[in-house]
Amino acid sequence: MSDRHDSPVQMPVFEYAACTATLRRRILGNNPLFSDLQEGDIKEVNRRFSSQSFDQGETVIRAGQRAERFYILATGAAKLIQPQESGRMVLHDILSTGDYFGAIFGFGYGPGEYGETVITDSPMCSISIDSRAFRSILTDYPKVALRAVDAFSNRLSLAYEMLGRLGSSSVESRIAFVLLRLAAKLGRPWEGKTLIHAPLTREDIASMAATSTESCSRVMSDLRKRGLIDAGRRWVAIVDPPGLEELLS
Amino acid sequence: MSDRHDSPVQMPVFEYAACTATLRRRILGNNPLFSDLQEGDIKEVNRRFSSQSFDQGETVIRAGQRAERFYILATGAAKLIQPQESGRMVLHDILSTGDYFGAIFGFGYGPGEYGETVITDSPMCSISIDSRAFRSILTDYPKVALRAVDAFSNRLSLAYEMLGRLGSSSVESRIAFVLLRLAAKLGRPWEGKTLIHAPLTREDIASMAATSTESCSRVMSDLRKRGLIDAGRRWVAIVDPPGLEELLS
DNA sequence: CGTGGTCTTGAAGCACCTCAAGTTCGGTGG
DNA sequence: CCACCGAACTTGAGGTGCTTCAAGACCACG
Numbered sequence: 001m002s003d004r005h006d007s008p009v010q011m012p013v014f015e016y017a018a019c020t021a022t023l024r025r026r027i028l029g030n031n032p033l034f035s036d037l038q039e040g041d042i043k044e045v046n047r048r049f050s051s052q053s054f055d056q057g058e059t060v061i062r063a064g065q066r067a068e069r070f071y072i073l074a075t076g077a078a079k080l081i082q083p084q085e086s087g088r089m090v091l092h093d094i095l096s097t098g099d100y101f102g103a104i105f106g107f108g109y110g111p112g113e114y115g116e117t118v119i120t121d122s123p124m125c126s127i128s129i130d131s132r133a134f135r136s137i138l139t140d141y142p143k144v145a146l147r148a149v150d151a152f153s154n155r156l157s158l159a160y161e162m163l164g165r166l167g168s169s170s171v172e173s174r175i176a177f178v179l180l181r182l183a184a185k186l187g188r189p190w191e192g193k194t195l196i197h198a199p200l201t202r203e204d205i206a207s208m209a210a211t212s213t214e215s216c217s218r219v220m221s222d223l224r225k226r227g228l229i230d231a232g233r234r235w236v237a238i239v240d241p242p243g244l245e246e247l248l249s
Numbered sequence: 250m251s252d253r254h255d256s257p258v259q260m261p262v263f264e265y266a267a268c269t270a271t272l273r274r275r276i277l278g279n280n281p282l283f284s285d286l287q288e289g290d291i292k293e294v295n296r297r298f299s300s301q302s303f304d305q306g307e308t309v310i311r312a313g314q315r316a317e318r319f320y321i322l323a324t325g326a327a328k329l330i331q332p333q334e335s336g337r338m339v340l341h342d343i344l345s346t347g348d349y350f351g352a353i354f355g356f357g358y359g360p361g362e363y364g365e366t367v368i369t370d371s372p373m374c375s376i377s378i379d380s381r382a383f384r385s386i387l388t389d390y391p392k393v394a395l396r397a398v399d400a401f402s403n404r405l406s407l408a409y410e411m412l413g414r415l416g417s418s419s420v421e422s423r424i425a426f427v428l429l430r431l432a433a434k435l436g437r438p439w440e441g442k443t444l445i446h447a448p449l450t451r452e453d454i455a456s457m458a459a460t461s462t463e464s465c466s467r468v469m470s471d472l473r474k475r476g477l478i479d480a481g482r483r484w485v486a487i488v489d490p491p492g493l494e495e496l497l498s
Numbered sequence: 499c500g501t502g503g504t505c506t507t508g509a510a511g512c513a514c515c516t517c518a519a520g521t522t523c524g525g526t527g528g
Numbered sequence: 529c530c531a532c533c534g535a536a537c538t539t540g541a542g543g544t545g546c547t548t549c550a551a552g553a554c555c556a557c558g
Contacts, residue, residue, distance in 0.1 A: 080412045086498050090413040105401040115406045138395050145394030146387050152401035157364045159408035164331045164339040165416045169458025171334045171546070202505065210416025212547055217506060233504060233555065249335050420514070451537065461515055466538060482523065482536060 019051035019074060019125040027074045027127060031098050033151065036143035045141075048133050053125040060101075060118040060126070067103035070134040076124030076197045077186075081117045091207040092116065094198050096186055100151065102117045103131035121199055166210050169249040172219050174209040176247040179229065182208075183238045191229055191239040200236055268323060268374040270298035276323045276376060280347050282400065285392035294390075297382050302374040309350075309367040309375065316352035318365045324333035325373030326435075326447045330366045333426040341365065343447045345435055349400065368484040370448055415459050418498040421468050423458040425496040428478065431457075432487045442479055442486040449485055 028034055028046050035237040037045065051074070054060060060071070063083050073095050080101060095101060101118050131136070138145040160183075165177055179196070187194040206216035220236075223229045228244050230237045239242060277283055277295050283407060286294065300323070303309060309320070312332050322344050329342040344350060350367050378386070387394040407430075414426055428445070436443040455465035469485075472478045477493050479486045487493060 052548065057387060082409060084413055084417055084498075086417060088417045090416060092409055092412065104398065115409065135395060138398065139391040142388040142391040142394055145391055145398060146384060149353065149387065149394065149397050149401060152398060152405055156401060156405045158407060159412060160331060160341055160364065160406060163341065163408060163412055163459075164333055166412065167339060167456075168333050168337045198376065201503095207416075210412075213504095214506085214548080217504095221506070248335075354535070450535090462536095463516080463538085464514065466536095 008050075010032045018125070019053050023074060023125070024049065024051055024127055027072065027098070029143060033072075033100075033144055035244045037141060038145065041141065045137060048137065049127045049129045051125065051127045054120045056120055056122050056124075058120050058124075059118060059138055060124075061114045061116075063114050063117045065111050065114050068131055069102050069128045070104060070131050071100065071102040071118075071126050071128040072098045073097060073101070078124055079119050079204070080123055081119060082115070083117060089207065091204055093203075093208075094121065094186060094200070096183060096198070102128065103134075104152075135138040165248075171209065171211045172217050172222075173247050173249040174211065175205060175216060176223075176244045178205055178209045179236060179238060180244055180248075181240065182236075183241070187190050187238070190237060193239050194241070195235065195237040199234045201234055205236070224245065268302050268376070272323060272374070273298065273300055273376055276321060276347070280321060282321075282349075282393055282396045285396065286390060290390065294386060296405045297386065298376045298378045299373065300376045303369045303372065305369055305371050305373075307369050307373075309369060309373075310363045310365075311485055312363050312366045314363050316361050317380055318351050318377045319353060319380050320349065320351040320367075320375050320377040322346060322348045322350070322376045323376055326370040327373055328368050328370055328453070330368060332366060333363070337457065339459075340453050342457075343370065343431060343435060343449070343453075345447070351377065352383075353401075365412075414497075420458065420464050422496050422498040423460065424454060424465060424468050425472075426458045427454055428485060428487060429490065429497075431485075432490070435489070439486060443486050443490070444484065444486040448483045450483055452498045454485070 025042070025046055028042055028049070034045060037144055049072075054076075060078065061067075063081075075097060078095045078101075079091055080095055082090045082092055084090060084125050092230075093099075095118065101116070103112075104112065138148060162177075165174055169177075182196045182198070182200070183194050186197045188197045189195075202216045202220065203213045205220070206213045209216065220229065220231055223244075224231055226243075228238075228240045228247075274291070274295055277291055277298070283291055283294060298321075303325075309327065310316075310318075312330075324346060327344045327350075328340055329344055331339045331341055333339060342348075344367065351363065351364070352361075387397060411426075411448065414423060418426075431445045431447070431449070432443050435446045437446045438444075451465045452462045454469070455462045458465065469478065469480055472493075473480055475492075477487075477489045477496075479488050
């Protein structure tokens with residue numbers, strides 16, 4: 001093949017970062033959830049969180065387990081996965097710094113179980129808090145609760161948008177959408193392109209776009225030949241964002 | 250055709266209810282959002298809401314408009330619709346008493362536009378509040394904010410479940426899921442069946458299940474012949490819930 | 499230098515969509 | 529009260545985008 005992608009670009013490196021106290025403070029301070037808080041309040045909130053670190057491939061929480069903790073991802077990346085009854089796994093999102101997961105439901109509401117599984121994609125470090133303690137933070141600091149509402153409604157509208165696209169467009173358009181979404185969230189400039197900073201397999205992308213690995217591979221090969229994206233083993237970069245956007249049916 | 254569905258069952262009637270002051274109070278009092286509030290607080294909250302009524306087929310809010318109000322549906326039913334760039338309309342939900350819609354985003358967040366269109370399915374009455382005033386309610390009454398977080402996270406997990414099913418199952422299974430979901434939300438006992446209390450066309454159901462009207466019609470005819478559901482013009486009833494559940498791949 | 503996971507490519511089959519026509523029914527006006 | 533009209537629904541037939549199955553190539557890793 002002539003235009004085979006030759007130089008296997010330098011893979012994005014996922015540095016291992018210890019969950020130091022300073023890192024914790026920084027994560028909390030930068031998180032939109034707590035951006036309305038005073039310095040002293042953040043210190044107080046920080047005390048209620050604990051931190052933990054994981055190797056690549058570890059399961060942080062598992063769907064079906066009792067939902068006891070609320071997590072904020074500090075460094076690294078993780079997959080947000082929904083297991084289907086059929087056994088198939090659906091990938092909903094790649095979580096990165098500042099993203100939330102875990103227990104977020106009320107006690108009376110729902111069965112009190114995690115709805116999704118989270119598996120690390122790299123060495124990862126997170127901070128977490130008992131869900132009851134988190135709820136008391138929300139009542140102690142109403143502005144945090146307001147931010148939480150915002151965060152959820154944002155994620156909800158994203159889910160709704162994806163739902164709309166899933167039903168009414170081609171595989172190519174869905175993949176383009178997934179790639180643009182990931183690039184917006186995880187993109188880093190690299191050789192004039194936008195590298196999606198996460199180890200993404202074709203299967204991952206296929207799962208997010210609700211298609212098969214093979215179809216995903218075919219479409220992405222085509223996109224590469226057309227100069228819209230660049231991709232190799234476990235990595236993807238966007239070359240021509242406007243061109244990709246035109247594909248969103 | 251032999252087993253043609255003969256007697257066009259008495260259509261569910263959507264009574265017109267005026268947005269009286271007592272109704273308003275009742276809606277607020279029964280809504281989980283305010284269930285932690287004292288009698289006096291509810292009275293105070295009630296004062297900040299206004300009410301409005303609509304005829305069938307009216308557009309309450311339109312996607313793209315400036316998001317200025319937060320709504321709670323009081324009586325009647327409405328469609329939550331997402332317009333696609335392609336012109337296609339995707340039906341996300343049938344809203345009924347107690348459901349929220351409208352402005353729910355933070356001011357810094359997002360473009361401050363409604364993301365969806367809401368069109369009444371029957372005469373409808375709703376109460377609403379300026380989104381800034383609603384946000385100050387959330388900060389004034391932290392427990393309400395907590396309930397809001399719960400409500401959104403519930404809707405989010407529902408959306409995620411639907412996302413998972415859309416990609417990985419057959420049209421039949423998707424339609425079964427949509428029908429069960431609607432029945433859980435809008436079902437009313439009727440002649441030993443569970444009537445979905447809303448005027449649903451095949452097109453509506455097809456849109457929710459991300460399929461074509463024709464495929465939806467075919468599948469539903471089949472389900473009827475197998476005795477799992479019953480259906481006519483603009484109505485559906487579940488006959489055999491366990492039977493339907495078996496179809497969820 | 500082998501081994502396994504990742505990715506590609508081909509070919510066959512099918513579930514679903516689209517197009518098209520016809521039927522049924524609820525509503526409306528004569 | 530009946531005849532008509534249009535919306536909702538059904539059914540058929542054909543085409544196809546996608547999945548599935550299968551095999552091979554590539555590359556990172558030990």
